[in-house]
Amino acid sequence: MSHEKLLDRLWLLLVALTLGGAWIGEAAEPGLAVTIIVALTMAFKGRMVVDHFMELKTANRTLRNLMRGFFYVLPAVTVLTTLFGDWLAKLTTL
Amino acid sequence: MLLTAEVPPPEPVAGRIPGNKGIWAGILSEMTEFALLFGVYFIARAHYPEVFRAGPAQLSTLAGTLNTVMMISGSYFVAKAVHAIRQNRQQACLRWLFLVLLAASGYMVIKALEFQWNLSQGITGGRNLFFTVYYYLTFTHIVHVGWGMIGLLWVMVRARSGAYTPADHDGLEAFASYWHATDLAWLVIFPLLYVLH
Numbered sequence: 001m002s003h004e005k006l007l008d009r010l011w012l013l014l015v016a017l018t019l020g021g022a023w024i025g026e027a028a029e030p031g032l033a034v035t036i037i038v039a040l041t042m043a044f045k046g047r048m049v050v051d052h053f054m055e056l057k058t059a060n061r062t063l064r065n066l067m068r069g070f071f072y073v074l075p076a077v078t079v080l081t082t083l084f085g086d087w088l089a090k091l092t093t094l
Numbered sequence: 095m096l097l098t099a100e101v102p103p104p105e106p107v108a109g110r111i112p113g114n115k116g117i118w119a120g121i122l123s124e125m126t127e128f129a130l131l132f133g134v135y136f137i138a139r140a141h142y143p144e145v146f147r148a149g150p151a152q153l154s155t156l157a158g159t160l161n162t163v164m165m166i167s168g169s170y171f172v173a174k175a176v177h178a179i180r181q182n183r184q185q186a187c188l189r190w191l192f193l194v195l196l197a198a199s200g201y202m203v204i205k206a207l208e209f210q211w212n213l214s215q216g217i218t219g220g221r222n223l224f225f226t227v228y229y230y231l232t233f234t235h236i237v238h239v240g241w242g243m244i245g246l247l248w249v250m251v252r253a254r255s256g257a258y259t260p261a262d263h264d265g266l267e268a269f270a271s272y273w274h275a276t277d278l279a280w281l282v283i284f285p286l287l288y289v290l291h
Contacts, residue, residue: 025289088140
C-alpha cells in the first residue's frame with residue numbers, strides 16, 4: 001500500500017474509533033472491561049499517529065521509543081488506576 | 095578527496111530526525127508537561143473516584159468528539175501537506191495547510207462554544223476536582239494549539255513563497271511534528287475526560 005493510501009485509511013480508521021469511543025462514553029456501562037477497551041483504543045490511536053503521521057516508525061530510535069512509550073505507559077496507568085485506585089490514593093496521601 | 099570533504103555522507107534513514115532537533119526539544123518538553131498533568135489526573139481520580147466517574151457525563155460528549163475529529167483531521171492534513179511537498183506539488187501542499195488551519199480554527203470555535211455551554215450549566219473550575227483538572231488540561235491544550243496556529247501561519251507564508259522543495263522542507267516537517275504531538279496530547283485527554291466514566 002502506498003504511503004498516501006495508508007494515510008487516507010488511517011484517518012478514516014481514527015475517526016471511526018473516535019466515534020466508537022464517544023458511543024462507549026454515552027452508552028456502555030462503566031466497568032473494568034470498558035476501561036480496558038478505552039485504554040487499548042488510546043494506545044492504538046497514539047501508536048498509529050506516532051508511527052505513520054509523525055513517521056517515527058523509520059526514524060530516530062530514541063525519539064520513536066520515547067513517543068511510543070507515552071502510549072504504553074498512559075493506557076497502562078489508566079487501567080491500573082481503576083484496579084488499584086485505593087492503593088494509589090494511600091500512596092499519595094500526605 | 096576535496097569533494098568528499100564538501101559533501102557530507104547521507105544520514106542513515108534509521109537515525110533521521112523529522113524536522114530539526116530544536117522542535118524535538120520543544121515536543122519532548124510539551125509531552126513532559128502533559129505527562130505531569132496526566133499524573134495529577136490519575137492521583138486526583140484515585141482520591142475522588144466518584145467525582146471522576148460522574149464528571150464526563152456532565153460535559154458535552156459532542157464537543158469532545160468533534161474536537162477529536164478536528165485534531166485527528168488536522169494531523170492527517172499536515173501529513174498530506176508534507177507528502178505533497180515531497181512530490182514537489184507546492185499548490186497541493188498549500189491547500190492541505192489551509193485545511194489544517196480550518197481544522198485548528200474549528201477546534202478553537204468548538205472549545206469556545208463548549209466553555210460557554212459549561213458556564214451556562216454552572217460548570218466552573220471550582221465545582222469539584224474533576225472540573226479543576228478538566229480546565230487545567232484543556233486550557234493547557236488550547237495554549238499549545240494556539241502556538242501551533244502561529245507556527246502554521248508562518249509555514250503557510252513560507253510555502254506560498256516557494257521556500258519548501260522536495261530536498262529542503264525541514265521547517266514544514268518541524269511544524270508537522272509539533273502539530274502531531276499536540277494531536278497526541280488530545281488523544282489522551284479525550285478518553286480520560288469525556289469517555290471514561
